[in-house]
Amino acid sequence: MTATVSSEPPPWRIAVPSSVTLTGIFFGLLSIALAADQPYAACLALIGASLCDMIDGRVARVVGARSNFGAELDSLADIVSFGLAPAWLVYRWSLSPTLPGGFDPWLLVAFAFVAAGAVRLARFNTKQGSSPGGPIDEFEGMPIPVAAMFVTTMVMSNYELGIEAVREPRIMASALVLCSLLMVSRLPLPSYKRFRNRVTKTVFYTLIACGLLMLALGLPGGSALLGFTCLYLIIGFGRWISRRRAG
Template identity: 35%
Template structure:
């Protein structure tokens, strides 16, 4: 006979497969938090690697949830909170410690701008995710991509291209600019809507081979190239918006 207790309307147990996406999200959050720990002890390369891993996990957890049909409002909110920590707080603190210095109050202002922009970006995403157009494009730079752009000065230094610590003001302005891109109204591409023409199959395969080679030989240069390619992809929508970001 069915239970008459209204507090037992939900089953006491749930399938593990429905919990799996949330476990992946929590793992990514732990990586972001651990990145902050390594930033505090000046182990910047490890801190960056953890943020990159968190970005990869962020792309996987949503895919797992959709494939397993385990999406939920709870999971979506958890993902946004994790993203704010991993891609709003952790990159800003890392750049501040690495290039701006604890005594650079101006730099800290721009770090606050970046973190606040990340928070606003995720709040807007939560509100707009049910809209049909959200499946075809993002409004503004998504949080993981924003974190990558924020860390571009660090990538440049690690790759031996330029030591950005010699120009902290430029780094601070760059961090603020990336924050503005995150809360901008420009349309950026969503991987869900990406369609690859047949003629591009071979170039993409060869590009993957090159990327794998750089990953194990010049990893930081690979991150610089990826960041610059993404930045170049933002130029057409910025031109279309006639330079208006907000």
């Protein structure tokens, strides 16, 4: 997510990272289009959106194009690619593979995920606006891209490892509800925008690179990324428990 700054760079510079952000929106739309007939491909599209989200802010810093416009566009991209797209994917893949003729109560579960993501983004932007020095050191609540990757890689594990139970509507609905609660929670999670040391940064990107390399080689990279996401959450819960004991 791009930091908010007071002075805007020239439009031609803003266009460079904005094109990366818009590409992420395209991947989100592609995932929505593929969700019904090619769910695994829809998951790969969301992986692409996640990569765009990881690099757009860095591109902005390289070209000197950090701006208020970029921050707002990034949030709009996130609600599409990491809110609507994964919620629709899970809804069509597990909750309601065949669209009902009337109102479907499962839709409320998908909506809860999108709504919690919107609240999480608004809270993040408010906190980021009060910290003009750059990325914050710690996230409060589960970031919406992490929530999206959690449910997306759960879907991928069904195809990669043959875990059929994952497709059970109650399991995927529980995953959506859990992510919704974590997004609006106060759970402290390490920031992947600013690292405390080079070792942590190296480990973070190495794990992601390994997951992506596995995907490129036709190995269960989505399942590996699911394990990495779970490890990230475990670290957050560990921080929360240690602070509760200390307090």
